[in-house]
Amino acid sequence: MRAVESWLYAAYKGLYCAPGDFYIDPPRPVDRALITHGHADHARSGHAHVLATHETIEIMKVRYGVGSAATFQTAALGEEHRIGDVDVRFAPAGHILGSAQIVIEHGGRRAVVSGDYKRAADPTCQPFEVVPCDVFVTEATFALPVFRHERAEDEARRLLQSIARNPERAHLLGVYGLGKCQRMIALVRAAGYDRPIWLHGALVGLTELYQKLGCNLGDCRPASTAAADALRGGLIMCPPSVLMDRWSRRAGEDPVRVFASGWMRVRGRARQRGVELPLIVSDHADWPELLDTIVETGAEDIWVTHGREDALVHQLGLMGRRARALALIGYEDDAE
Ligand SMILES: [Zn+2]
Numbered sequence: 001m002r003a004v005e006s007w008l009y010a011a012y013k014g015l016y017c018a019p020g021d022f023y024i025d026p027p028r029p030v031d032r033a034l035i036t037h038g039h040a041d042h043a044r045s046g047h048a049h050v051l052a053t054h055e056t057i058e059i060m061k062v063r064y065g066v067g068s069a070a071t072f073q074t075a076a077l078g079e080e081h082r083i084g085d086v087d088v089r090f091a092p093a094g095h096i097l098g099s100a101q102i103v104i105e106h107g108g109r110r111a112v113v114s115g116d117y118k119r120a121a122d123p124t125c126q127p128f129e130v131v132p133c134d135v136f137v138t139e140a141t142f143a144l145p146v147f148r149h150e151r152a153e154d155e156a157r158r159l160l161q162s163i164a165r166n167p168e169r170a171h172l173l174g175v176y177g178l179g180k181c182q183r184m185i186a187l188v189r190a191a192g193y194d195r196p197i198w199l200h201g202a203l204v205g206l207t208e209l210y211q212k213l214g215c216n217l218g219d220c221r222p223a224s225t226a227a228a229d230a231l232r233g234g235l236i237m238c239p240p241s242v243l244m245d246r247w248s249r250r251a252g253e254d255p256v257r258v259f260a261s262g263w264m265r266v267r268g269r270a271r272q273r274g275v276e277l278p279l280i281v282s283d284h285a286d287w288p289e290l291l292d293t294i295v296e297t298g299a300e301d302i303w304v305t306h307g308r309e310d311a312l313v314h315q316l317g318l319m320g321r322r323a324r325a326l327a328l329i330g331y332e333d334d335a336e
């Protein structure tokens with residue numbers, strides 16, 4: 001059996017699998033890329049050949065254009081692919097629509113590159129599948145004991161309670177445009193909110209794509225098409241960056257500013273952004289989920305990528321596991 005680090009390792013262009021001659025989520029353009037999901041730090045334009053789930057490919061086409069890779073090939077979840085001298089399978093990661101872990105087998109050993117993941121239920125994507133493996137490559141976005149997310153359903157209910165208490169005030173909900181936006185819409189729909197939901201222009205394309213791919217999000221409309229008084233008392237989704245800027249004035253004199261993010265656990269971050277109602281909802285695993293998942297995979301070796309690598313590596317050491325930070329460049333820990 002060949003040790004996994006002899007055939008899967010960090011190379012100049014990204015995480016490289018030598019016997020399959022492919023990269024996973026490479027930050028630089030390559031000949032053959034396997035992409036875990038559509039977030040910008042994982043899916044880049046300019047690769048010659050991309051293998052990804054149908055949803056991830058559609059997301060890449062909306063974001064970067066249909067010609068953003070020379071060729072796209074679809075990997076259905078669960079389907080086996082032989083690439084060079086390795087067997088590859090995509091397994092659901094529970095992170096956003098189309099997100100996948102990439103399971104790679106070679107020489108009697110199995111590595112799982114999980115991309116980004118979470119364990120909490122999400123009505124917009126398939127739940128995370130635990131794949132037993134020898135090496136588990138994990139993110140570490142929220143890898144500090146302080147990070148414990150709330151139940152997303154409860155946070156959505158808090159939002160609806162605020163809307164009911166403040167019928168004259170618009171609610172401006174800051175969300176990242178891919179994943180969080182559509183998940184929050186699905187959650188407030190499930191909690192019974194059936195009025196139109198208004199979208200900042202930057203959120204329209206991907207939200208329409210989710211609907212096209214079968215996510216039922218109800219009546220969503222561009223905020224630019226709203227009549228002057230239609231936004232009063234309404235729910236408006238927007239990128240976090242515009243919560244405080246001029247654009248927010250169209251929500252009226254005194255909107256309730258809301259931000260849904262795992263970072264809202266840190267009080268200072270909410271205050272800094274002028275957020276009146278912080279919702280602690282994340283598409284990444286929190287600290288207990290990270291540790292539980294790693295234990296469940298049974299992996300002897302854990303390689304930690306973007307985020308709080310040091311804290312997670314240290315904790316896993318205390319738990320008697322072999323863990324190390326995988327020095328990959330080009331990933332952001334903030335995009336959620
Ligand atoms: Zn992501």
Ligand SMILES: [Zn+2]
Binds near residue numbers: 041116139306
């Ligand atoms: Zn990421």
